[in-house]
Amino acid sequence: MPRERWVGKDRVMGVRRVVPDLASASLDAAKDFYGDVLGLLPVMDHGWIVTLADPERANARVNLMSHDATAAVIPAASIEVDDVDACYSAAIHVGAEIVHPLTDEPWGVRRFFVRDPDGHVINVLSHP
Numbered sequence: 001m002p003r004e005r006w007v008g009k010d011r012v013m014g015v016r017r018v019v020p021d022l023a024s025a026s027l028d029a030a031k032d033f034y035g036d037v038l039g040l041l042p043v044m045d046h047g048w049i050v051t052l053a054d055p056e057r058a059n060a061r062v063n064l065m066s067h068d069a070t071a072a073v074i075p076a077a078s079i080e081v082d083d084v085d086a087c088y089s090a091a092i093h094v095g096a097e098i099v100h101p102l103t104d105e106p107w108g109v110r111r112f113f114v115r116d117p118d119g120h121v122i123n124v125l126s127h128p
Contacts, residue, residue: 013082013083013086014082014083015079015080015081016080016081016082017059017061017080018077018079018080019051019061019062019063019077019078019079019080020063020076020077021063021065021075021077021123022062022063022064022065023065023066023074024064024065024066025066027050027064027066030064031052039054039055040053040054040061040062041053041054041055043058043061046069046107048066048067048068048069049063049065049068049069050063050064050065051063052064063078069107070100070103070105071100071113072099073099073100073113073121074121075113075120075121075122075123076120077120077122077123078122078123078125079122079123079124079125080125080126081124081125081126082126083126084102084110084111084112084124084125084126085102085110087124088102088112088124091112091114096114096116097115098113098114099113099114099115099121100112100113108127108128109125109127109128110125110126110127111123111125112124
């Protein structure tokens with residue numbers, strides 16, 4: 001069950017998973033490295049992004065990315081949340097820089113990119 005955090009007076013948001021996103025010049029070499037060294041196996045492969053996971057701990061993951069299919073940057077991390085719309089509203093409310101607008105992507109996620117105070121681009125997403 002996701003941990004919940006109160007934001008404001010009447011909205012509740014929960015983070016389900018945090019996954020690092022690593023830029024890769026060679027997805028095949030990176031898949032081999034993380035498989036050979038850490039035992040991570042591909043659980044998703046769209047050609048431009050590959051998610052590797054521990055076969056015994058599905059939430060132990062890393063994303064390898066050659067580029068992003070619809071955004072101009074590779075984010076530093078992907079954070080899956082219960083309510084991406086509430087997070088988007090909260091980001092707008094606090095004046096955060098939106099790097100990629102709230103979008104329903106063809107591969108089945110609803111997401112946006114936001115820049116944190118240190119300049120890291122974060123992919124905030126939900127699976128409908």
